[in-house]
Amino acid sequence: MGFLKNDSKYIINTYNRTPIEIVEGDGVYVTDINGDVYLDMFSGIAVNSLGHKNEGIMKAAFEQIGKYIHVSNYFASEPVVELAKLLVENTFAEKVFFTNSGAESNEAAIKIARKYGRSKSEKKIKILSAHNSFHGRTCGSLALTGQKKYQESFEPLIPGVDYFDFNSIESIKSLIDEDVCAVFIEAIQGEGGIVEVDKEFLQEVKKLSLEYDFLLIVDEIQAGIGRTGKFLSCENYDVVPDMVTVAKGLGGGFPVGAVLAGERCCDVLVPGDHGTTFGPSPVACAVGLVVVKETLSKELLDGVVEKENYIRNKVNELSEKYPGIIKEVRGKGLMLGINTGEYANLIKEEGMKRKMLLNVTAGNIVRIVPALNITFEEIDKFIELFEDIIKNIKK
Ligand SMILES: Cc1ncc(COP(=O)(O)O)c(C=O)c1O
Structure with a gap:
């Protein structure tokens, strides 16, 4: 040993x-x-x-390390901007918020959703997520994770989260009202056992999101970035969400995540609302550029x-x-x-x-x-x- x-x-x-x-x-x-x-x-x-x-990844990482590793979010960084541009030009997103992990991507999406809801009404803060889902281990993303075994020892988690049965239109409809600000859903439940969303179900949730003015957030932290044969997994179901959260594959091994935000919510956060010291690492983004170019092919x-x-x-x-x-x-x-x-x-x-x-x-x-x-x-x-x-x- x-x-x-x-x-x-x-x-x-x-x-x-x-x-x-x-x-x-x-x-x-x-x-x-x-x-x-x-x-x-x-x-x-x-x-x-x-x-x-991977040759391309190693070259991009070494080159960026040779320039600088970190400058902080007080400054724009070229590989970061380039990666955001590539993601926006090739997806539904209008803008991107970068993070360091999957859970952090979902945390940022929760804040965008809550602020979006509160801008409409003080009561519009309810978030829905699926039973048997997995969205991460931080207290916000753990509140979204609809599995008691992960949550129990750490309660109370963030309030205002309720759970529907995955793929059950009846179940989700019974929870939706004007106070819902967001629905989080995995296109394929990963930790839940590789369970795919039904196309009709996702399309119905999309319709409901417009009727009740909530944000549809697809968690593609595991299923995104080429993994399902489409660049984003939601493309398989002909649904355009308001946000997609990604991480895992994006950096090809380097820790980087992102919230891809569509036009309804891309300008909800303003200076001072949210931030992270490390997110995103210019080195991870230089590598992400290689990964995304390759996975878009x-x-x-x-x-x-x-x-x-x-x-x-x-x-x-x-x-x-x-x-x-x-x-x-x-x-x-x-x-x-x-x-x-x-x-x-x-x-x-x-x-x-x-x-x-x-x-x-x-x-x-x-x-x-x-x-x-x-x-x-x-x-x-x-x-x-x-x-x-x-x-x-x-x-
Ligand atoms: C669908 C999904 N969301 C969120 C997460 C959390 O990501 P991280 O472990 O990078 O925080 C995971 C991790 O397995 C995941 O599969």
């Missing part, structure tokens, strides 16, 4: 560490301290969108869809060959969930033995979120290892 033995001694113990010590990454592979090489099928939870040690986006179909077909074949283990493949693009019920954690452990990193979400879903530029040969490797695992499962 190298550094792992000191991890829980010196670091507040909030994570269940995987017992390997990664010292290097390259593409979709990571190498541990013993020289063992692992196939990385979850890319730092959908973060390393262009893989490890038709070649990459079409490739994500082709790879989704390829994985689905292969996994479905395995499901027929070894019945009773794989119950369903769900999700979109390279954000896929393989429902393997009670076998999910065993599959993850067996993956480790075969030098493959897998992630399990919601207890029963093997979450497949590799780098978007994973090759078909690398996917074949995954399928080969996955088959070897499930064929050896004793039921």
